[in-house]
Amino acid sequence: MAKDKAPRRPRAETPKGFRDYFGTEVTERKAMLDTIAEVYHRHGFDPLETSAVETVEALGKFLPDVDRPNEGVFAWQEEDSDWLALRYDLTAPLARVAAQYRNDLPAPYRRYAMGPVWRNEKPGPGRFRQFYQCDADTVGAPSVAADAEICAMLADTLEAVGIPRGDYLIRVNNRKVLNGVMEVAGVLDPADPGRFAEERGIVLRAIDKFDKFGEAGVRALMGEGRKDESGDFTKGAGLSDAQADTVMGFMSAKRGDGAATVARLRDLVAGSATGAEGADELETIAALLDAQGYGPDRIEIDPSVVRGLGYYTGPVFEAELTFQITDEKGRPRNFGSVAGGGRYDDLVKRFTGQAVPATGVSIGVDRLLAALRAKGRMGATAPGPVVVTVMDRDRMADYLAMAADLRRAGIRAEVYLGNPKNFGNQLKYADKRAAPVAVIQGGDEAARGAVVLKDLVLGAAIAEDASREEWAQRPAQVEVPRADLVAEVRKMLGQG
Template sequence: MAKVKKQPRPKAETPKGFRDYFGAEVTERNEMLRVIAEVYHRYGFDPLETSAVETVEALGKFLPDVDRPNEGVFAWQEEEGDWLALRYDMTAPLARVAAQFRNDLPNPYRRFTMGPVWRNEKPGPGRFRQFYQCDADTVGSASMAADAEICAMLADTLEAVGIPRGDYIIRVNNRKVLNGVMEVAGLAGDDKEAERGIVLRAIDKLDRLGEKGVRALLGEGREDASGDFTKGAGLGPDRAGVIMGFMAAKRENGPATVARLTQLVEGSDVGRQGVQELETIADLLAAQGYGPDRIEIDPSVVRGLGYYTGPVYEAELTFEIKDEKGRPRQFGSVAGGGRYDDLVKRFTGQEVAATGISIGVDRLLAALRAKGRIGRTAEGPVIVTVMDRDRMGEYQAMVATLRQAGIRAEVYLGNPKNFGNQLKYADKRESPVAIIQGSDEAARGVVQIKDLILGAEIAANASLEEWKSQPAQREVPLDELVAQVRAILDRQT
C-alpha cells in the first residue's frame, strides 16, 4: 500500500506587500481617524461606508498607472461571468453610489469615508498593497467654494492631528491651466492623448527626476541608472520649453503666479478659465483667513490620475526627517485630490460636478512618528494576579469593579502557579499596575497594589534610601481599590 504523502505545514508569514499591525499602531490609527472624522463632521460631511468589492466595470480605467487599464487590481471572475475587484481607491465607489442613489441623496452630497484600499502593484520599501485612505468629497456642486472648502478642511485636519502650521503646505493648481498650456504647446486633440499622458507623468516626477530628467522625458526619452529606457513625448525644444515654463511659473506670491500663468495660456479659453478658477479659490480662502502660509497656488502640482478636470491640490509636509541612511530629506506628500466632474457621468451619461480629497493615513502616521509626535508604547491593562485558583470569582469581581469605573483591566488567565511569570506577563503587556491578593489579604479585606512603572524607575535609578522612601507597592483597603489605582494612573499620565 502506497504511503500517504504528508502535507507540509503552511508557512507562518505575511503575504508579500502586506503587513500586520499590532496594539499601539492600531490604537494610533484609530485615534487619528477619530480626530479626522471630527473635523470632517464639523464641516457638515456625513459618513459613508461602501463595499470593499466593486465590479471591474464600476472601477473603470482610472488606475494610477494609465498604461495598464484594468490592471493593478485584485480581481476575480464570478461563475456568472462578472468580474469583481477589491477597490483601489474610495472615489470610484463614491461615483457608483452617487449614480445609484441619486434620487435619494441630498444635492449636493457631502460624504467622508475611511478604510483600506488594495492595489496589485509591485511592493517596495514603505509601499504596501493594502493601505488606509481617508476621503472627503462634495458631489453635485460646480462652485469653486466647494474646492476652497476642501482645502481649508484639509489644513484644519492636518493641524488637528498634530502637524503645526509651518510644517505643511497645501499646494493648489488647476488641470484646465495645464490643458491650456498643452493647447499652446500643440498637444490638443484626441490624436495627442498618448503624448499628453507622457507629459503628465513627466511633470509629476519633477521632484524625483529634476528639471533635466523631466526635459528628457518631454523629448526623446530617458535612461535611468539601471539602463532602463523610458520613451519620451517626442516634443521639440520649443514645445518642451512651453511645458517647462509652466512648471517654473510659480512666483513670489499668488497674484504674481496668476499673472505668469495668464501669459502662458494666452490664446486658450480653457486655460484662461482655469486661471480664473484659481483666483476665485485664492480669494475665498483669504476671506476665511487661510493665507499662503498654509495654502498656495503652485503650477507644479499635477496629480497623476486621469479623471481630474479642474482644481487639484496636494498637502506636503515641509519638515525634514532622516532616511534609513541618516540623510536628511523632506517627507513629502500625505494627501491629494481635486475636481473630477466626469466620473459620475460614466454611469448616468450626465455631467455631475464633484471634488474631494484623500489622506494617506499610513503616511501621515509615519510622519508623526518620524517627528516623535506619536509612538509612545500603548498603556496596557491593570493586571489582577491570581494567588488562589479557587478564588477566581473574587478576582473577576475586582476586574469588573475596575472596568465599571472606566479603567482597563484583566485577570491573569495563564497558569498561576509561578507568580513571577504573572509579573513577566504584566511587563510584556506594558501594564501600569498589578493587583495582588492572597488568602491573608482577603481575610483582612485589603489588596496589594504594585505600581509597575514606578517600580521600574526606582530599580533603574534610585538609591537604597530612595527605594525605601518611595515604595512601589502598598496595601490598601479593598473598597479603596478604584481610587488608589486611578491616582496611580493619573500620576503616570
C-alpha cells in the same frame, strides 16, 4: 509499503506586500482617524461606508484594456456573472453611490470615508498592497468654492492631528491651466481631445516626477526619452524644444505671491479659452481662502502640482509636509506629500450619462501616521491594562469582580488567564502587556479584606536607578483595603 507523507504544514507568514498591525499601531490609527472625522463632521460632511468589493465595470476607469482585468486590482469572476474586484480607492465607490442613490441623496452630497484599499502592484519598501485611505468629497457642487472648502478643511485637519502651522503647505493648481499650456504647446486639440493622448500622458507623468528627476530628466521625457542609472530606457513624448520650453515655462511660473503667479499663467495660456478659465478659477480660490484667513503660509498657488490620475478636470491640490527627517541612508530630506486631490467632474458621468461636478481629497493614512511619529506626536508606548493576578484558582470569581469594579470606573483591566502556578510568570506577562499596576490578593490578604497593589512603572524606574531620591517617598508596593481598590489604583495611574 511506503508510508504516506504527512501533509505539509502551512507557512505562518503574511502574503507578499501585506502586513499585520498590532496594538499601539491600531490604537494610534483609530485616534488619528477619530480626530479627522471630528474636523470633517464640523464642516458638515457625513460618513459613508461602502463595500470592499465593487464590480469591475464600476472600477473600469482604472483598469487597462486587457482580457483579464487583474493588473492594478485584485479581481475574480463570479460563475457565469460579473467580474468583481477589491476597491482600488474610495473615489470610484463614491461615484457609484452618487449615481445609484442620486434620487435619495441631498445635492450637493458631502461625505467622508475611511478604510482599507487594495492594489495589485509590485510591493516595495514601505509600499504595500493593502493600505488605508481617508477621503472627503463634495458631489454636485460646480462652484470652486467647494474646492476652496476642501483645501481649508485639509489645513484644519493637519493642524488638528498635530502638524503645526509652518510644517505643512497645501499647494493648489488647475488642470485647465495645464490643458491650456498643452494646447499652446501643440499637444492638445480642443476639437479632438483624443488626439495626442499618449504624448500628453507622458508629459503629465514627467511633470509629476519633477522633484525626482529634475529639469533635465523631465526635458528628456518630453523629448526622445530618458535612460536611468540602471540603463532602463523610458520612451519620451517626442516634443520639440520649443514645445518643451512652453511646458517648462508652466513649471517655473510660480512667483512671489498668488496674484503674480496667476498673472504669469495667464501669459502662458494666452489664446486658450480653457487655460483662461483655469486661471480665473485659481484667482477665485485664492480670494475665497484669503477671506477665511488661509494665507499663503498655509495654502498657495503652485503650478508644479499636477496629480497623476487622468480623471482630474479642474483644481488639483496636494498637502506637503515641509519639515525635515533623516532617510535610511542618514541624509536629511523633507518629509513630502501626505494628501492630494482635486476636481473630477466626469467620473459620475460614466454611470448617469450626465455631467456631475465633484471634488475631493484623499489622505494617505500610513504616511500621515509616520509623519506624526517623526514629530514625536505618536509612537510612545501606550499603557496596557491593570493586571489582576491569580493566587488561588478557586477564587477566580473574586479576581473577576476586582477587574469588573475597575472597568466600571473607566479603568482598563484584565484578569490573568494563563497558568497561575508560577507567580513570576504572571508579573512577566504584566510587563509584556505594559501594565502600569498589578493587583495581588492571596489568602492572607483576602482574610484581612485587603489587596496589594504593585506599581510596575515605579518599580521599573527604581530598578533602573535605585539611587533616585524622588522615588524614596513612593513605595512601589502597598497594601490597601479591598474597598479602596479603585481609588488607590486611580492614584497610581495619576487619575486621583
